[in-house]
Amino acid sequence: MKNNFIYLLIFSLVVITVAEMIGFQFIPIGSFTLTLLPLVFAIILTMVLGIQFLRKGILKKVYSKENVSFSSKYLIFIMLPLMARYGADVAPKLEEILSIGWVFIIQELGNLGTVLIGLPIAILLGLRREAIGATLGIGREGELAYISEKYTLESKEGRGVLSIYIIGTLFGAIFFSLFAPILLSLGFDVRALAMASGVGSGSMMTAASSTLVATVPEMESTILAYASASQLLTSFLGTFTMVFLAAPLQQVMYKLMVRSDDKWNNQKQSTNM
Structure with a gap:
């Protein structure tokens, strides 16, 4: 489990780095402009690399049952700092928000x-x-x-x-x-x-x-x-x-x-x- 978790951590850092390198991508479609976030590319990369026939060697260890179970179980802890960020974003605009609270x-x-x-x-x-x-x-x-x-x-x-x-x-x-x-x-x-x-x-x-x-x-x-x-x-x-x-x-x-x-x-x- 410990070795597999290390592989998961390294894999996550690599995927995040690649997604950030790709950055924001703007795709014009007629009169619309679609904006693709680094988050989107991170999701696509992890989805593609998680396909069954690609899960060999290191990827097999990354997508092990233990890592998948760990990730789903402790996802909430990753979201806690994001919740704190929500509060920080709301505070400066609190008066404006309350004015249209209904x-x-x-x-x-x-x-x-x-x-x-x-x-x-x-x-x-x-x-x-x-x-x-x-x-x-x-x-x-x-x-x-x-x-x-x-x-x-x-x-x-x-x-x-x-x-x-x-x-x-x-x-x-x-x-x-x-x-x-x-x-x-x-x-x-x-x-x-x-x-x-x-x-x-x-x-x-x-x-x-x-x-x-x-x-x-x-x-x-x-x-x-x-x-x-x-x-x-x-x-x-x-x-x-x-x-x-x-x-x-x-x-x-x-x-x-x-x-x-x-x-x-x-x-x-x-x-x-």
Whole structure:
């Protein structure tokens, strides 16, 4: 385990160095300009090098089960300094943030979008109990903890939330780093996009806000303050929204849609017979 961890540490430093050397990349696509962060390249490198047939020699030791388990278990400790940074970014703009505080609170209702939009799509795709875990939220630590406590991660609900957690970890930062500048090019206010960056995921928030800063560098302090405040609020209020609003709404919608879907399937089978 100790030797494998040393390989993991060295590998991480090498990937970070390569990603920083690549730096910010701006790709013009028509009237849009996509901004790719070093974070995106770091994720892509670790994904590519983790492909099964490439995991030989040192890479096999880097991607050992012990290292993968260690990384997922102690990820929260890596995020703690980032949370402290959020607080430091919010403080200088606190008065401005408080003046529009109601907007941040209203934004939390957006957490219901995964249920209102995601659950019907999941049911149509054929998911059942897995949809409970997959659509309760964006599959970050809060949803993971709630589902694991209520259903266990070995349940169908647990498999659903774990799938979204993994997908979000692999592709979330990439998606947000591309999506934020596209919306900015379409005319959305940079402050609104900065607020929308705080979705409850540190990596996704960092990716979105960093691309906004790269596009509008003169508003760096405002973007980081709004994004950090939104992230902190989502981490706090988002838990209550999930437990008291999203989860009950999801249960009601799930029962109604599954019952209707099963009834429609039975009628279809009867017609075919």
